[in-house]
Amino acid sequence: MDSSRPEFSFAMLHPRYWFLWCAFGLCALTACLPYRVQLAMGRGIGILFHHFARDRRAVAAINLALCFPDLTEAERTRLLRANMEAMGIGLIEQNMGWFMPRSRLRNLIAVEGLEHITALGDQGAIIVTRHTSSVQLAVVAATIFHPFAGMYRRHKNLVMDFVQRKCRERMNEACEAFERKEVRTMLRFLRQGSRVLYAPDQDYGIKQGVWASFFGVKAATVTATSRFAKLGKARVIMMDFVRLPGLQGYKLTLGAPLEQFPSDDEQADVQRVNDLLEAQIRRVPEQYLWVHRRFKTRPEGEPKYYPPKRKR
Template sequence: MARPGFSMALLHPRYWLLWLGFGLLWLLIRLPYRWLLGLGHLLGLAMLAGMRERREVARINLALCFPELGEAEREKLLRANFISSGIGLLETAMAWFWPPQRLARLAHVSGLEHLQQAQTRGQGVVLISLHFTTLEIGAALLGQRVTFDGMYREHRNKAFDYIQRRGRERHSEEALAIERDDVRGMLRSLRKGRVTWYAPDQDYGPKVSVFAPLFGQQAATVTATSTFARLGKAVVIPFTQHRRADGSGYDVVVHPPLSDFPSDDPVADATRINQWVEQAVLAQPEQYMWVHRRFKTRPEGDARPYAAKRKKRRRRS
């Protein structure tokens, strides 16, 4: 996809509130980093109190994935998770708007040799990561060191889409955005020896998934990771990021590539991906995005764990 260019249509009155909100956010993140951590903490507590539906989804996910924990322990984890989510919103703005030099001072990157070795061989890389609350800033910090393309879904709001893509792509002039449904584009990128970022940890429905165990649950798991690796003749390399508790920045770790992957068994491959997901999440459960309805697709006969979504009222024309 071509990089988004600014047009006068983005100044239409329908976008004025969005531009005002992002302008205020741009000013807010001029504050010192530790102040932003504190503000994010308060924002997360406000989200915990006000986002009832999301709170209940996260609470159900934690009960499904950590049945061994007592209710008080899970509630403590839920609170910490929403605090991390509040901080994550400000981290997204930091990733999109901070000067690159300021952002780079927070990075503690390791494991780049795994990507370098694949690039030396001219081999494409499926760079997998997870939906942690630190997702945007982790990708930005790694993007300052390595050029990688990203799977992308265009936002319906044109002004938001422009801001989001400009924010994501500014750390690497050579990076490309690949539409999420553009499988051919993804494979072309991999066959050229490029690195492409992909997150396989969400529920995209039964048509593109198989059921594989995740935290003791049968979870609909996309088969795209092994498909991309096989057809793109690529290696699969995970990376994670972690917000340091002492406020000194972020650990961004590129892990060794998955060996003997993919196999000829999509369920075995999905199971292996989910095993890695479990390991990564257990290392920092409070920073994972538990508000996603990860177990909404169920095997036949299993009850859905979440309440039905409330339908938004349509505005009268």
């Protein structure tokens, strides 16, 4: 048991947290609604998101123009609208991941490839996933089937941090969430045979990575996947989690461990992971987190793609 895990304290009952506790109670009630109702609520939120989240919508539009130059403007407009709806559904899906009863959530998910995890025996593994509109649900849902460990961002609010971590770990007593900056914890888990969920597809600057192609665009990409695999003596497995059409639920897919990974060529390893993530995204592009400024870091001399963030 990790001693850093937040535990309930009477300080969390202070009046300044009452509104937050009531909000969590409402979220728990929402997670009990029929699945079709929850999806409809999410789409409604997505429509509002499309109309009012102008900055995020603008970032997504730029990303889609960069990554899908062959689409017509009308096709990209439809894809942008679908992506905004997916983001709204994603907020409801986070709520499902945190509060929907385990048996109900399990019945919504088809899983494939668990045998690849079993075949590893006592060897640790990095389970590479990507940031989609469903990512918060994915990291919880995966632990139904295996006690995956995973990173999370510690919250300054005492109650928020307590609830988010408890909800991340609620499906499996053996799984554990740890703060994303705790690199030593991750390496320790890998060396002890744990399987750690990891998403390397965000821009953390070039100091922590190298330039690699992502949808044909130079992107600052972290080298941590191959470095963690080497230092943790771990295998690397690609995970895919997609929302199926209609009311069919979700599909969780775990691939076979990547062969000859990590290699002696860090640049090649980074590009290989980018290519695999890109292939996943192209299958359901509307579900990806296009609102992230994936290309905010540019090579010296290249213009910025995104407008400056507006001061609030």
